[in-house]
Amino acid sequence: MLRLKNIGIIFSFVTALSCTIVKDSDITSISQLNSLSLKSFEIVQNSKAGNSTSLAVLKYDSTVNKISKSTGAHVSRVKGFTLPALGNYKMKLKSGVNAATEIKIVYKDNGSLNDCIIYQGNSPVESYLFFYNTNNQLIKVSTVLSPTAGNVPTYETVDLLTFGATGDVYPSTITRSSTYDATLTGTYTVCQNCSGSGSSSQSVNQLTFNQGQSQVYQLSFNSGSGNCSSNGYYPYSCGSINKTNSNGGGGQNGNQNQLSFINNFTFNKTIQTSLTSISNTDTYYFHPLLILKDVVPQGDFYFWFYSVDWFQTAGSPFSSDMVKINFNYGK
Amino acid sequence: MANRIYILFFLSVSVSTIGHAQFQLPRIDVEAKIVQTVLPGDNYDQYTVKAIETTNLLLGAHWQINQHFAVGWVYSNSFRGSGYNVNDFKFNFGSGDSKAMTMFSGPDLRISTGRAKKWRQYLSINYGKAEVVEDKGSFRYSQKTNAFGASIGVARKIGNHLYWNVFEVGAKGFTDKIFWANNGFMFEMKMGFTYNIGKRK
Numbered sequence: 396m397l398r399l400k401n402i403g404i405i406f407s408f409v410t411a412l413s414c415t416i417v418k419d420s421d422i423t424s425i426s427q428l429n430s431l432s433l434k435s436f437e438i439v440q441n442s443k444a445g446n447s448t449s450l451a452v453l454k455y456d457s458t459v460n461k462i463s464k465s466t467g468a469h470v471s472r473v474k475g476f477t478l479p480a481l482g483n484y485k486m487k488l489k490s491g492v493n494a495a496t497e498i499k500i501v502y503k504d505n506g507s508l509n510d511c512i513i514y515q516g517n518s519p520v521e522s523y524l525f526f527y528n529t530n531n532q533l534i535k536v537s538t539v540l541s542p543t544a545g546n547v548p549t550y551e552t553v554d555l556l557t558f559g560a561t562g563d564v565y566p567s568t569i570t571r572s573s574t575y576d577a578t579l580t581g582t583y584t585v586c587q588n589c590s591g592s593g594s595s596s597q598s599v600n601q602l603t604f605n606q607g608q609s610q611v612y613q614l615s616f617n618s619g620s621g622n623c624s625s626n627g628y629y630p631y632s633c634g635s636i637n638k639t640n641s642n643g644g645g646g647q648n649g650n651q652n653q654l655s656f657i658n659n660f661t662f663n664k665t666i667q668t669s670l671t672s673i674s675n676t677d678t679y680y681f682h683p684l685l686i687l688k689d690v691v692p693q694g695d696f697y698f699w700f701y702s703v704d705w706f707q708t709a710g711s712p713f714s715s716d717m718v719k720i721n722f723n724y725g726k
Numbered sequence: 727m728a729n730r731i732y733i734l735f736f737l738s739v740s741v742s743t744i745g746h747a748q749f750q751l752p753r754i755d756v757e758a759k760i761v762q763t764v765l766p767g768d769n770y771d772q773y774t775v776k777a778i779e780t781t782n783l784l785l786g787a788h789w790q791i792n793q794h795f796a797v798g799w800v801y802s803n804s805f806r807g808s809g810y811n812v813n814d815f816k817f818n819f820g821s822g823d824s825k826a827m828t829m830f831s832g833p834d835l836r837i838s839t840g841r842a843k844k845w846r847q848y849l850s851i852n853y854g855k856a857e858v859v860e861d862k863g864s865f866r867y868s869q870k871t872n873a874f875g876a877s878i879g880v881a882r883k884i885g886n887h888l889y890w891n892v893f894e895v896g897a898k899g900f901t902d903k904i905f906w907a908n909n910g911f912m913f914e915m916k917m918g919f920t921y922n923i924g925k926r927k
Contacts, residue, residue, distance in 0.1 A: 422868070
């Protein structure tokens with residue numbers, strides 16, 4: 396009898412010994428993580444105007460072997476996501492389309508983003524092309540809205556990125572030209588360590604947009620309140636951006652940042668991106684880099700630049716609205 | 727699975743305790759402790775988790791060779807835990823941005839001071855299987871490894887058979903680094919109770 400009870404205790408511990416909290420589906424190495432690909436993403440909008448969740452699911456993922464007609468680069472993979480209508484809340488398509496769309500993403504051989512076209516039915520409504528130099532630095536971004544053949548674009552810009560010296564991580568200038576709207580043309584001067592604090596020497600903390608000799612507005616990274624607690628090693632995993640005009644204005648918000656963002660990421664995969672605006676009258680426009688910054692070199696910097704570029708604020712501090720993008724990966 | 731093990735364990739202990747009056751099991755004690763673990767990550771690498779902290783239930787049993795030495799087995803599993811990726815870990819427990827779990831199972835050697843009226847100090851040394859999991863939402867990171875651990879603590883006698891493990895601190899070193907934390911050790915703080923089933927030791 397005594398032995399039986401002792402055996403009971405021993406049996407308990409043998410059972411405990413064999414217990415595991417690890418599942419077969421768990422990621423146990425970086426190579427396993429790299430083999431995962433984006434299967435869906437959802438855009439969650441929590442705004443004063445209303446709440447919504449739009450789930451974009453993978454429609455196709457194909458291997459191709461061709462030269463891209465739009466960029467001239469060799470491309471090897473194409474993915475398509477179906478995106479439901481975003482509604483009339485916080486995040487919208489810049490083209491103004493409020494209907495179900497399909498996002499076609501084309502990748503170069505090295506995995507970098509080549510182009511992203513958003514279709515409504517069979518008609519392309521937004522086109523984004525990405526060009527790189529031989530060092531795989533992004534040197535040109537072309538954006539056309541409503542680019543259907545025969546239709547006049549409603550928006551068209553070409554951004555030329557120039558680097559100060561070989562080996563520079565970030566561009567020194569971004570020159571924007573537009574045959575559509577002369578007010579869009581100008582030069583962004585990218586400034587490292589021009590303002591703020593806590594940024595490393597490899598980080599950008601200010602961009603000024605000049606038309607001719609006149610400064611139109613200024614983007615300051617992490618200059619006001621609401622900065623994140625990023626340690627600075629990876630400068631753009633989170634942050635806040637203050638957009639002011641040349642007269643030092645920026646609405647009624649004083650020195651508060653109008654747009655804050657947090658990227659929860661691991662290795663080369665973003666898990667969640669959160670965007671918070673200071674005003675419920677602000678609008679986010681969907682830009683491909685919101686979901687594809689992981690496949691563009693220095694994508695986190697371009698993410699905040701183009702996110703802000705696509706961000707329209709009244710600058711008035713009403714209640715904050717938030718948009719979250721959740722990324723789901725699978726084998 | 728873990729719940730079943732706990733139930734099985736307590737059933738076994740209960741049966742043993744019921745039989746205590748008749749059979750006087752010799753020199754065995756069982757323990758239940760709450761363990762707070764902190765696994766520091768790598769705050770200077772761009773991708774790794776900054777920290778993982780979990781709260782575990784530890785169950786153990788020891789055979790007391792004499793009043794100074796006891797050998798047994800300990801099993802510890804999480805009932806809560808957080809991973810810190812975006813948020814910095816500044817002992818703000820529970821404020822992480824992912825879920826995390828740790829598990830440890832292995833033999834344990836306890837060296838303690840002799841019987842005293844109130845307080846006994848002890849050193850616990852163990853080696854066994856350790857597992858760390860972080861749930862990122864759309865996928866989970868996990869790693870199995872072996873771990874060598876040691877802790878020191880003090881227990882207060884609060885009955886003929888019962889000790890209160892007032893405070894115990896320790897650390898475990900993993901034989902393999904946790905690949906997404908770029909680190910291979912964790913700290914532990916424990917508190918709980920130890921019950922002597924058999925003769926006093």
